Amino acid sequence: MRTTFTILVLILAVLACGCTATAPAAAPAATPAATPAVTETTTIPGVTGIWTGTAFGHSQLEGFRELTSPVYNISSQKGYAFTGSKEYVGADGKKYTESFSGIVSSRGEIFMGHSMGGIADGMLIGPDSMALGYAEDGPDAKAYHLQLTRQK
Secondary structure (H helix, E strand, C coil): CHHHHHHHHHHHHHHHHCCCCCCCCCCCCCCCCCCCCCCCCCCCCCCCEEEEEEEEEEECCCEEEEECCCEEEEEEEECCEEEEEEEEECCCCCEEEEEEEEEECCCCEEEEEECCCCEEEEEEEECCEEEEEEEECCCCCEEEEEEEEECC
């Protein structure tokens, strides 16, 4: 009886340890997550319109500045690309106009190249507001942060 009990305990121990279980199937090889492709249904934000606001920054020749009258007129957009002009008042009190070319991503990222050599990048932070960083290099290096709102 004791031998039968010992054998029974050994069989139960083997079953409890999983020694009679079949080996698990090999896990499938991990595949990298696919990057979503831009499709025809991707929504491209419309950015045409007149954008006004403020700019704060620094210029090597003009020092720290606050511009209260920058105007970005995005006059035309075709797909991701757009064009327009900006107006601002310089430290000398004169009004200046520059043209620019830009792109907007489906996520609302904005990149612009200005005709006088500056670069702006930023983001739509709402349907009618954007934040931009603007910079120029050279002897009159400058950098500004702009908060702009589309006029209705």
